[in-house]
Amino acid sequence: TFGCGSAIASSSFTTEWVKGKSMDEASKIQNSVIAQHLKLPPVKLHCSMLAEDAVKAAIKDYQSKQEGRAAASEEYKPEPASAAAQ
Numbered sequence: 001t002f003g004c005g006s007a008i009a010s011s012s013f014t015t016e017w018v019k020g021k022s023m024d025e026a027s028k029i030q031n032s033v034i035a036q037h038l039k040l041p042p043v044k045l046h047c048s049m050l051a052e053d054a055v056k057a058a059i060k061d062y063q064s065k066q067e068g069r070a071a072a073s074e075e076y077k078p079e080p081a082s083a084a085a086q
Contacts, residue, residue, distance in 0.1 A: 010035075010051040
């Protein structure tokens with residue numbers, strides 16, 4: 001982005017829009033909504049696409065990390081204290 005006003009505006013708008021939403025709601029963001037709200041010219045539509053892609057990538061990353069944690073916690077099952085004392 002390197003200071004591109006359209007990219008900064010798209011990121012800022014999207015960040016504010018996502019706040020307080022569930023991941024399911026946030027994953028429904030569409031670049032067309034971002035572009036319409038900001039009145040982006042056609043040559044700058046890629047900025048709204050990047051903002052949409054960033055939200056979806058962040059959600060995917062979060063979900064994959066949560067799945068990894070769940071799998072790790074299932075693998076590690078410490079012995080109950082009573083069994084360890086015998």
